[in-house]
Amino acid sequence: MSSNFDAKALDLRGVSKWYGPTCPRCREGGDTALEMNYCPACGTVFALRDISLTLYEGEVLGVVGESGSGKSTILNCLYYDQEPSLGTAFLSSFEGGSVDIFSVSAQAKRGIRNSLLGKVYQNPVQGLKMRFSSISNVAEKLIAAGQRRVATMEARAIDLLGHVNIPSYRMREAPEFFSGGMQQRVQIAKALSNNPPVLLLDEVTTGLDQSVQAKVLDLVKQIQRELGISMLLVSHDLGVVRMLADRTAVMLGGRIVEEGLTDQILEDPQEPYTQELVHSML
Amino acid sequence: MRKKLYNFAFFDEGSKREVRRAILKAVAIPGYQVPFASREMPIARGWGTGGLQITLSLVGRDDVIKVIDQGADESVNAVSIKRLVSGTTGIATTEDTREATIIQSRHRIPEAPLVEGQILVLQVPTPEPLRFVEPSEYATKRLHAEKEYSGAYLALFEEIMKHGHVSTGADHPVTVEDRYVMAPSPIPRFDNPKLNGSRALILLGAGREKKIYAVPPFAKVASLDFEDHPFEVESLVGKRCRVCGATGVYMDEIVDAAAAVYQCNDTSHCDAVLKARRAAFDGEGGAA
Amino acid sequence: MGYIAVRGGAEAIEASIERLKYMRLRKGRILEVAAIEAGMRALIDQVMSEASLYDEAMAAVSIKQAEGSPEEAVFLMRAFRSTLPRSHYSLTLDSRDMRVERRISASFKEIPGGQILGASCDYTHRLIDSVLIDESEEEASQWVADYLSPAEDDRSAVAHEALGAPLSAIDYVRALGLLRDRPIDDGEPRDVTKRALEFPASRSERLQILARGQTGAVTALGYAAIRGYGATLHPTVGELRVGLVSVYVPDPFSTSQHDDAEALGNAYYVGEVRITAVETLVPVSVRRGPDKSEIEFELGFGAVLGQNETKAIAVSLLDQCLETGEKRYATQDEEFVLLHVDSVEATGFISHLKLPHYVSFQSKLDSVRKARGT
Numbered sequence: 001m002s003s004n005f006d007a008k009a010l011d012l013r014g015v016s017k018w019y020g021p022t023c024p025r026c027r028e029g030g031d032t033a034l035e036m037n038y039c040p041a042c043g044t045v046f047a048l049r050d051i052s053l054t055l056y057e058g059e060v061l062g063v064v065g066e067s068g069s070g071k072s073t074i075l076n077c078l079y080y081d082q083e084p085s086l087g088t089a090f091l092s093s094f095e096g097g098s099v100d101i102f103s104v105s106a107q108a109k110r111g112i113r114n115s116l117l118g119k120v121y122q123n124p125v126q127g128l129k130m131r132f133s134s135i136s137n138v139a140e141k142l143i144a145a146g147q148r149r150v151a152t153m154e155a156r157a158i159d160l161l162g163h164v165n166i167p168s169y170r171m172r173e174a175p176e177f178f179s180g181g182m183q184q185r186v187q188i189a190k191a192l193s194n195n196p197p198v199l200l201l202d203e204v205t206t207g208l209d210q211s212v213q214a215k216v217l218d219l220v221k222q223i224q225r226e227l228g229i230s231m232l233l234v235s236h237d238l239g240v241v242r243m244l245a246d247r248t249a250v251m252l253g254g255r256i257v258e259e260g261l262t263d264q265i266l267e268d269p270q271e272p273y274t275q276e277l278v279h280s281m282l
Numbered sequence: 283m284r285k286k287l288y289n290f291a292f293f294d295e296g297s298k299r300e301v302r303r304a305i306l307k308a309v310a311i312p313g314y315q316v317p318f319a320s321r322e323m324p325i326a327r328g329w330g331t332g333g334l335q336i337t338l339s340l341v342g343r344d345d346v347i348k349v350i351d352q353g354a355d356e357s358v359n360a361v362s363i364k365r366l367v368s369g370t371t372g373i374a375t376t377e378d379t380r381e382a383t384i385i386q387s388r389h390r391i392p393e394a395p396l397v398e399g400q401i402l403v404l405q406v407p408t409p410e411p412l413r414f415v416e417p418s419e420y421a422t423k424r425l426h427a428e429k430e431y432s433g434a435y436l437a438l439f440e441e442i443m444k445h446g447h448v449s450t451g452a453d454h455p456v457t458v459e460d461r462y463v464m465a466p467s468p469i470p471r472f473d474n475p476k477l478n479g480s481r482a483l484i485l486l487g488a489g490r491e492k493k494i495y496a497v498p499p500f501a502k503v504a505s506l507d508f509e510d511h512p513f514e515v516e517s518l519v520g521k522r523c524r525v526c527g528a529t530g531v532y533m534d535e536i537v538d539a540a541a542a543v544y545q546c547n548d549t550s551h552c553d554a555v556l557k558a559r560r561a562a563f564d565g566e567g568g569a570a
Numbered sequence: 571m572g573y574i575a576v577r578g579g580a581e582a583i584e585a586s587i588e589r590l591k592y593m594r595l596r597k598g599r600i601l602e603v604a605a606i607e608a609g610m611r612a613l614i615d616q617v618m619s620e621a622s623l624y625d626e627a628m629a630a631v632s633i634k635q636a637e638g639s640p641e642e643a644v645f646l647m648r649a650f651r652s653t654l655p656r657s658h659y660s661l662t663l664d665s666r667d668m669r670v671e672r673r674i675s676a677s678f679k680e681i682p683g684g685q686i687l688g689a690s691c692d693y694t695h696r697l698i699d700s701v702l703i704d705e706s707e708e709e710a711s712q713w714v715a716d717y718l719s720p721a722e723d724d725r726s727a728v729a730h731e732a733l734g735a736p737l738s739a740i741d742y743v744r745a746l747g748l749l750r751d752r753p754i755d756d757g758e759p760r761d762v763t764k765r766a767l768e769f770p771a772s773r774s775e776r777l778q779i780l781a782r783g784q785t786g787a788v789t790a791l792g793y794a795a796i797r798g799y800g801a802t803l804h805p806t807v808g809e810l811r812v813g814l815v816s817v818y819v820p821d822p823f824s825t826s827q828h829d830d831a832e833a834l835g836n837a838y839y840v841g842e843v844r845i846t847a848v849e850t851l852v853p854v855s856v857r858r859g860p861d862k863s864e865i866e867f868e869l870g871f872g873a874v875l876g877q878n879e880t881k882a883i884a885v886s887l888l889d890q891c892l893e894t895g896e897k898r899y900a901t902q903d904e905e906f907v908l909l910h911v912d913s914v915e916a917t918g919f920i921s922h923l924k925l926p927h928y929v930s931f932q933s934k935l936d937s938v939r940k941a942r943g944t
Contacts, residue, residue: 107428129436136440143439144432150442150508172443294655317766322648327918329925352929356579359925365580389929407922418905420769445941451934468930490915492766516936535932547929 008092009230010055010078010198015087017073017254020044037070037253047073049254051087055198060224060231062245062262064238064277069251071234072122075200077102078232079119080109091116093197114144118191122203124183127190130176134161134186137175141193160189164219181212185219192223201233205240217243238281242266250274291338292370297321301339301494305485308496313458314426315409315493323489330363331489333386333405337367340401341384346374348382353390353532353547360388377550389452391473393531393551396482398499404467406488409495411455411465431463434506442511454513455506458497463506472515472532477503526555594637606630615844615876616640620913621647622763622782624843624875640785644913656764658819661837665847665873666738668813672877675739676807677851682738688812690879739809740849743867750854750866752893771904776892780885781874783911791901791911792884800891800901801854805870807886808849812877814842847873850886868893 026039037046048070055061063071076082088100093116101112121127128137138157147153161171164185175183184204191199205213221244235241241248248265250258258271269275304318323331349364351357355377368375376382379394388405396402412422415433434455441449452468466477467486477497484497497503505513521533523546533544546552607630614629621644636642672688675681743749759774767775780788818837850870855863872885891901900906
């Protein structure tokens with residue numbers, strides 16, 4: 001599957017997210033007005049500050065940072081789990097990338113979320129219906145996209161679940177009885193069910209055993225190679241990012257402090273924070 | 283003493299007008315649940331106050347009313363409602379479906395086909411077809427607005443995965459005019475097809491939940507299903523009414539000694555068939 | 571077993587109703603409605619409050635007809651209320667403009683006008699008094715005559731004095747700058763008996779539903795809230811007052827705005843109602859900066875018809891719970907609270923389970939059989 005690596009899959013421009021009333025000091029004061037990402041005058045917390053990012057077709061873009069850096073918030077805004085306070089985003093698969101996906105109707109948003117995006121959550125409870133069978137979980141997205149043939153959905157679900165190495169005798173079980181690693185794999189299968197051009201991965205291996213982590217990451221790598229999906233991969237773990245991401249953005253306090261090819265960033269970090277991160281990894 | 287102070291059909295005219303306005307809105311938006319300020323009635327919530335408010339707001343001096351519960355005119359609850367309506371209006375009542383202008387029913391649609399000029403009022407316990415997927419009223423309202431019904435289909439899909447078949451009993455959800463998904467009230471699946479292209483107006487009232495909705499005459503009503511698992515009604519194979527001999531109608535199963543026997547659920551239909559058979563029998567000179 | 575017909579329903583109902591009447595009459599004693607009105611003040615107040623209909627005489631008849639069941643009596647009152655045309659809305663009542671019969675505060679030892687205990691069970695010992703078994707009317711009349719004799723006149727004087735001290739304990743807290751006041755909302759309130767409730771609900775709608783809620787249900791939820799299933803830990807009653815408020819309706823031919831000075835001048839007095847009003851103070855922590863939090867007091871308000879103190883306090887607690895906007899506990903979830911406290915709705919739906927459900931049961935049986943291939 002060939003990808004046009006020069007084409008954009010996803011483009012974020014000036015996305016900001018804050019919690020709180022804001023005040024003249026933090027609105028106009030610039031970076032110096034804030035303590036980290038927090039305004040001492042009004043108590044407003046800035047989770048994202050003026051984020052601009054481009055995800056190119058077929059690539060894996062890693063977003064790395066410590067907790068509270070805002071990296072998960074980017075995915076939440078894109079998947080409509082949260083609303084950004086400011087900014088625009090464009091998906092090339094939606095209206096040729098000409099319409100801001102934050103500005104469309106609720107129904108259009110559901111359509112985008114169902115068919116053009118896939119998301120794997122850190123906590124499987126958020127991404128799966130724990131009491132429904134794994135097959136039904138995968139079918140949920142197919143149904144939302146308008147599929148009305150049971151046999152078709154069943155076959156596709158079985159195919160995808162097989163692809164993520166869920167044994168067939170467990171496919172009709174509900175994920176609430178699965179191990180963490182298995183639950184993540186069901187999530188991956190579900191996220192891929194409608195062949196979305198963009199996949200969002202939020203700390204997908206955090207909390208899993210080392211060996212299980214490795215398996216899940218291998219799976220992601222394999223899928224990426226086979227299907228050429230563009231992926232936005234969020235993690236606090238540089239090791240994960242090193243393994244999967246072509247390019248990386250480093251976040252701190254809601255801002256992107258450094259961005260570039262993953263190899264370059266790891267070998268030759270420019271910003272003090274990135275240097276700290278890389279050193280702590282080694 | 284106080285009874286004499288009640289208006290015709292119990293309600294004051296202002297209240298009736300309000301309910302009729304809600305009904306009109308419901309008819310204009312088939313399958314959409316219209317909120318209305320449901321009044322307390324002399325019978326308890328859960329016992330048909332929604333249907334009753336619709337009936338009392340529509341009834342006029344020339345109307346003839348039939349009331350059934352579980353298909354039976356003589357069922358205790360049906361009798362109680364019939365007494366209340368005729369007691370506050372003085373209008374005629376009937377057990378013959380064809381004679382009635384208004385039919386209030388709990389959990390059945392009569393076997394005799396309804397025609398123009400008749401109104402069927404169904405009593406609804408839970409009007410929200412998505413309630414089991416989403417407990418919040420605020421959330422389900424948005425799902426309806428956005429035509430987001432995958433939750434309802436997912437539940438059916440899961441049943442097929444688990445049991446090989448859809449295993450809903452009564453109250454199998456339907457789509458009206460390809461737009462709103464609606465709970466038809468706990469009528470058996472057997473009655474769902476009667477909603478489609480009905481010549482009579484069908485109104486549904488939920489008093490406790492305070493919603494009125496409608497299926498206008500000749501509206502398209504389709505039970506939720508999948509292309510390869512089409513909607514199926516209850517099986518009537520081998521079922522024959524032991525009183526009137528009818529087949530092809532919804533039956534009550536009665537346990538008699540060891541075996542199960544069947545009887546028409548719609549008692550007035552059973553009577554009518556029996557009468558017709560007797561008349562035919564007598565007409566033929568009673569030959570053995 | 572022969573032919574099973576669903577027949578005889580009408581006769582069965584007649585017989586059941588007759589038997590019910592028999593149960594009420596069989597002991598040979600008839601309750602006088604006047605006796606109920608005189609001696610069952612608390613039950614009448616509860617019934618009026620849950621029915622949201624202030625009519626002591628009708629409540630007494632309902633209680634008699636219901637043989638004392640609050641569930642049934644409220645049902646009767648509500649059904650009656652349904653038939654009454656609503657011609658006017660009264661002018662806004664300020665609960666502080668009352669002829670005070672009882673006024674206490676738990677937040678302060680002394681309050682302007684003094685703590686007036688009034689008539690309350692709170693200070694009695696709950697010992698069943700056998701004297702009541704043989705109480706005679708002569709003894710009762712004599713006791714009342716003695717109680718009202720001239721020497722005891724200063725009792726009523728205190729109540730009147732309170733009229734001239736409208737400053738409440740809450741005003742004091744407000745003056746100290748410690749009350750977290752909400753913005754005044756003078757918008758036209760929605761009448762929940764005329765317009766179906768939609769979410770999110772306004773504060774006025776919440777208070778209406780709680781005010782007419784089933785006493786037991788509201789009390790239970792209020793209890794849960796202060797036991798930890800709500801953010802309302804350590805509340806104190808700033809002020810509880812019971813008394814009579816005058817009700818005015820505006821001149822129907824007047825063109826002035828509802829509640830303005832001209833309307834007040836032309837209003838008609840239609841009577842007075844006894845209400846219980848409670849203002850509860852709930853301490854909350856408010857962030858003032860990165861390391862600084864301050865404690866302020868939020869106000870919970872409850873007002874109900876009749877003297878129903880427990881209920882009014884519970885309403886004020888739930889008011890505060892629902893106003894926080896958080897949803898950590900069920901008591902903070904307005905759908906959970908508001909949809910389940912109504913007596914007529916709750917008892918109706920539960921009792922509907924007694925209705926025949928054999929059609930849907932049969933349908934389910936069919937499905938189960940199909941799935942099992944039987």
